[in-house]
Amino acid sequence: MTDAIVAEGLVKRYGSVVALNGLDLKVPEGTIMGLLGPNGAGKTTAVRVFTTLLDADEGSARVAGLDVRKQANELRKSIGLSGQYAAVDDNLTGFENLDMVGRLYHLGRVRSRERARELLARFDLEDAADRPVKGYSGGMRRRLDLAGALVAKPSVLFLDEPTTGLDPRSRLGMWDVIEELVKGGTTLLLTTQYLEEADRLADQIAVIDHGKVIAEGTADQLKDQVGGERLELSVATPAELGTARSTLADLAVGAMESDERQHHLTVPVAGGSAVLMEAIRRLDGESVKVLDIGLRRPTLDDVFLALTGHHAEGDDKK
Amino acid sequence: MKLLQALADGSVVAKRNLIKIKRVPDLLVFSTAAPIMFVLLFAYVFGGSIDIPGMDYREFLMAGIFAQTVLFGATITGSGLAEDITKGIIDRFRSLPMARSAVLVGRTTSDLVNNALVIVIMMVTGLIVGWRIRSSPLEALAGVALLLLFAYAFSWAMAWIGLLVRSPEVFNNASFIFIFPITYIANTFVQSERLPAVLRHIAEWNPVSAVTAAARELFGNTSPLSPPPDVWPLQHPVLASLGWVVIFLLIFVPLANYQYKRAVAR
Structure with missing residues (x-):
């Protein structure tokens, strides 16, 4: 099986803060990788490097077989990103947001509209489709943002803390949506602070701390280390x-x-x-x-305590 | 092909910005309320004390008001970009296979359309208080086009500052420091010949004076009794304005693009 995401020795520094400290990662095609770590571990920084938003200081990364730095333009056609802060425009309606994204993926006028309607229906946003996003709930916003990431049917999808800040009901709804969408064979990299979330959604989990992968395995393997x-x-x-x-x-x-x-x-x-x-x-x-x-059940904190001997506390820096 | 794509992407972003004007009409209301107040203040309060030999002050005033209005309108570019980069939407744009320039091109274009709307409203206001176009329709149209072109070039400077300060609030304060002197140490509301020596030199070479003088000329709002100007930009205001447009674009388009890349790559 080929790897959809390969990172080797990624380093990113912000002044004296080291966000990524030699991150290595391999995600086989068609699988779901959960990047698990506390705030400040480097999860978002890693996603930003993979999605061409940020250049790493050292190391290299390939996504869908393309170099994130040298082939960034080509790569952007085949990835989708849904970030921690819903990247939607408050003044546009749900439909206008998705239509705009479609146009910017160069799907053309007709196809962009069709795709927007399709996704709005799929994400249960049909009734709100023609209302400005300003009036959406947190859960609706996230769903719209996720829909935006799917407009061009990307082969590799990145979801950065897709449920952080959502109430429990919206979180469950989001999980259903994510499970549904990866059935089609999309490779997914998901970052999360919740072991439960990684457990439910991911095939493989990489635990990340201080910009490095400190443990990797299935949820069960990790739990064995923690003690179940x-x-x-x-x-x-x-x-x-x-x-x-x-x-x-x-x-x-x-x-x-x-x-x-x-x-x-x-x-x-x-x-x-x-x-x-x-x-x-x-x-x-x-x-x-x-x-x-x-x-x-073991929490992220337990995993961290077992793996690193310190609690999963972090500052809020990316 | 690549250029066409960039323009298409830019127009998608411009459309997004223009929808905001439709959804938040207060923006347009307030960006015209202030200049309308200026017209009323100068036409009815201060105007009586300002004497322009050979013509009515209101005829003299309106070109200055137009210049002021489009310059203030161009500042929206800076605050709009500063606002965008504080939000997630720029990350969405940057993860898409769209032209890198589209965010800036789209922003400056939508602000141009906004300015065109505002200037029509200001012209109607001018006609109501007694301003008249005394040139041919074609010349008047050229006057409007020149004002908008000047504002467009100026909005690239505002884009640069907006991306430099990265916060809409800071931008609004920072831009005033810059935009007040450039708008008022000029021939916008008074004749530059009447200013004290130092200010007079600044006013005569101020790009805003050139575009104001050009607008007066193209609308036919000049006084036969005014002494001929003794500096080149005011003797050839249309040409000088076009020159400023080129200079502004040459400096600020690359600067804004550079700053955009820096501002977002964090």
Whole structure:
């Protein structure tokens, strides 16, 4: 399989800030790569280099077989970008926005209009099509922006934090839309701060920190490194903590951790909600009074803690 | 072919900017309200104290008002570009296979159309307060064309400044520092011969004076009693204005394009 995106040793500095510090990446054609990292890790900078918006100081990158620097003009015909800040014009209607993008992709007058209507229908924006974007909700704006990236049916698509800032309902809607659109075999590079999002959408995940890929693999492989799911519970007394510990010992797939002062127990488990139900049943059988119990899945922060030993905090620089 | 494509791309961007005038009509209202107020102020308040030998002040005034109006209109180019680069829309444009020049060409073109609209409104205002065209229709048309051409060249300078400061608010303040002296240390509202020596020299060589004098000439608003000007630009104002247009374009088109590349590649 050929690679749709190949980056070798990309370096980009902004004064003393190093945004990319030797980034290497390969994305096979037709697959979805999730670029996972905190704010300031270099995700947006990488996307800007791949989409010809920014020249790297060192290293090289090829997208769809074309050099991002030397063949930028040619490349722009076959990529689509939807950024973190919806790149739509507030004063234009949804239709006018997409029609304009079509014209600038040189689809011609007739084809641009057809394509605009097609996409508006597909992204559930038909009713709002002829209203100025100013009155759109955040979710509608993102969908329109994504539609803009698809106007020319690009072979490689870049989505930079497509759900950041969206409410949970719009986020779920966006995920459906993205899943739908990559069925057609488009290569997709997606950046995100949410492990859950990368898990759901991406075939492969590259974890990026301080401008470098620090781990790569499928969601499962990464979770194995992090330690997977955990059962967390709190009880009222130290005695009950002891009972809980012994009762749940054989459900644990790793070492349990207990906090005597907070009466808090963490049990690494595998098997999801079935394990949670079983644990509750057993604790109930032993008459342990559980104050709080829950199944916790690893977050980006857990991945980071496991991989780097530091929390996934970052400044807000690109 | 490449040039045609660039022009087509530019016109798509221009259309986008013009839709804004339609959607936010306040913009046009306010960009004409101020010059209309100037006409009323000078025609009815200050005009009585300004004496132009051999002609009515209102006839003298209007060419100056036109020049001022199109210059102020040209500043929209700078604030518009500064606004665009603070938003995501420029990233969208830059990821498309469109001509690199289209954003600037489109912007300056739509501001030219805006200026053409405004100047028609100002001419009607002038006719209402007593201004008259005393030349042939063809000469009058040439006068309008020259004013617009001058404003178009000037808007490339504004584009450069707008991209340099990168913020619409800063641009609005910065452009005033530049645009007030160039508009008022000139023959726009008073005869330059009456200014004190230093200012008079500045006014005589000011490009705005040349275009104002050219407009007066082409609209036939000159006084037989005015002494013949003693500097070349005011003796040949049409030619001088065209010269300024060429100079402005030669300097500011490359500068604006250079600054655009710098401003967006971050």
